[in-house]
Amino acid sequence: MSRWQPNARERLADAALELFVEQGFASTTVPEITARAGLTTRTFFRHFADKREVLFDSGDSLPALARRIIAEAPPELSPIAVIAGGLDTVASEQFGGDIEHFRTRRAVIHADESLRERELRKMSALSEAISHGFRQRGLDELRATLVAHVTATVFSVAIGRWLDEDKPAPLSELLHDTLAVLRSVLDDLDASGSKAQARADSR
Amino acid sequence: MSRWQPNARERLADAALELFVEQGFASTTVPEITARAGLTTRTFFRHFADKREVLFDSGDSLPALARRIIAEAPPELSPIAVIAGGLDTVASEQFGGDIEHFRTRRAVIHADESLRERELRKMSALSEAISHGFRQRGLDELRATLVAHVTATVFSVAIGRWLDEDKPAPLSELLHDTLAVLRSVLDDLDASGSKAQARADSR
Known part of the structure; x- marks a missing residue:
């Protein structure tokens, strides 16, 4: 799977950071991050234990x-x-x-x-x-x-x-x-x- | 009221510390602390915002x-x-x-x-x-x-x-x-x- 998602980690991190700035860290969910990045939550959790780990x-x-x-x-x-x-x-x-x-x-x-x-x-x-x-x-x-x-x-x-x-x-x-x-x-x-x-x- | 409770603050702190050691910080409640100290929870909250503040x-x-x-x-x-x-x-x-x-x-x-x-x-x-x-x-x-x-x-x-x-x-x-x-x-x-x-x- 992962060969179809180049830079998945970086895309997730960028999307997360954008959302944290826009709406705050506490009110941002993992599904929102993955939607922004165009990736699945499953991919997210392959790269990060939780949204805090992105930072x-x-x-x-x-x-x-x-x-x-x-x-x-x-x-x-x-x-x-x-x-x-x-x-x-x-x-x-x-x-x-x-x-x-x-x-x-x-x-x-x-x-x-x-x-x-x-x-x-x-x-x-x-x-x-x-x-x-x-x-x-x-x-x-x-x-x-x-x-x-x-x-x-x-x-x-x-x-x-x-x-x-x-x-x-x-x-x-x-x-x-x-x-x-x-x-x-x-x-x-x-x-x-x-x-x-x-x-x-x-x- | 407070003149009837000499050293209330110290008694509460001692009781809390004993309980934290005996049963852990997380599982100790304010009522347990005040019971051990022989004081009311009202007295506790006059001295400390929460059990963490004791420390x-x-x-x-x-x-x-x-x-x-x-x-x-x-x-x-x-x-x-x-x-x-x-x-x-x-x-x-x-x-x-x-x-x-x-x-x-x-x-x-x-x-x-x-x-x-x-x-x-x-x-x-x-x-x-x-x-x-x-x-x-x-x-x-x-x-x-x-x-x-x-x-x-x-x-x-x-x-x-x-x-x-x-x-x-x-x-x-x-x-x-x-x-x-x-x-x-x-x-x-x-x-x-x-x-x-x-x-x-x-x-």
Whole structure:
């Protein structure tokens, strides 16, 4: 059957996204989606467990990609260098499509509380994959967990910047910039500490 | 009426937590909670919107505390220094009670998907409060957002360590240590960069 339905998955996802925007996520049914896409509900359920999965489909492959990047990185790289080195790969493999698609998807998710919660859970799954990947490389649990959190932060903030700006820089550039700003924010503790120290010394 | 019911709020929370552990969160009803506490359902609803709020009650005051700490910090402090300076206050004001209460609460939340999602949403509300607080101090939006994320990370990781360990160090100590380890993890990019540079130079 499936050879008669080229791009069924993509057509279903596009139809779903259109309907979610037009009439809201909660009030859109699977039969409405399949009618719009010109496909059967049976085909729908071959591709997606439910209408929510249409939105979180690509998010499911992100943890797998993260695991692969971490496992394949040269062993001498520090964890944060592994992450910095993987940013471009993730940007091109996961976010290479039309930016408008990602903007629409985000708008749909933001409009529905259960979807927002699901989005947070997916981010958590990514963190878990990263943390596990680094423990496999012999990193202690605390550092592995912290690298995972930092990575999730860099992604969610950089993607937000990408989707918010009118003429955004490429996502890979925003990812690197966000990591750099995060590092400078944490460095500021030293700056302030040494200023305080300088004041104390000059007394 | 309320003067005849001393500690009603605490009694209800204790009874609820006991029942959640004994029979699960989903299958515990408000009448069961009030029967265990020896109070009326009317009293229950004077204190909590629903049974879920019993678990997230103290989490609701954390954003307010964060806002206060940020607003009252000396203006010359860097954002991360403000956070570092506030860790002890939060540890004592929000987590001063019996550690077993917090362990039980966490076990109940982890056992239920909707509660885990709610917990993540609450952490988001804390982040939003922190980010807003720093924007009020004139910090740009990107840095304010990143400081908020970092703070949420430090809290969730340090609290995890506190609840996991058999004989944990005081929470305030774990908070400071977690922040220090996070900074060292991010610093490692330089270390690795300079090692690579050193290798390149020696060729």
